[in-house]
Amino acid sequence: MQIEDFNEIARLTIPDYELRMKAYQLKQLDRQYEIHLQAWATVMAGQTRKGKPIFRTFDKFFDYRKAEEKILGRQKRTSPDKEKLQNWIANFNS
Template sequence: MTISEYELRLKAYRLKRLDEQESIYQQAWANWQVQSTKQQGKKQVPVYSTFKKFFDKEKFENDILGIDSPNNTFKKDNKLIDLMKKANK
């Protein structure tokens, strides 16, 4: 292995460690968010009553896969769609 290859591998390792640190900080942030409370009357209640309200995996999966669900519908702009079709011809 040459010195330049070693330096490149070292840089890649440092970037990988940075990504791991970011993940740790994101976990800490999520932990703080899930423990947050709000005032309701005279008592404190959790902001997120269920895990699904905190992190809806199905919603993110549907967004990635391009699946429309009743909760994920949006108003389609037919005029914009027609303009894009004309532009792509």
């Protein structure tokens, strides 16, 4: 759901923003999955190395769970963007 009202955007809290961003990223992940699945079907239909498929399983070709864990924060990563956003909001509000 897109927000087009600037008043509603102004009332958006950081947790709400983060939740919306996570939902958007998961939606993009599903799109990537579909693209990779189509590519996988194409690969399986014709790509071989010495008569054997290059990727033996779809998970070797595209690790959906690993990408999902990264988005959901279950995989350790740094988030300088979150800190920048919080600093910007603090400066904006003062």
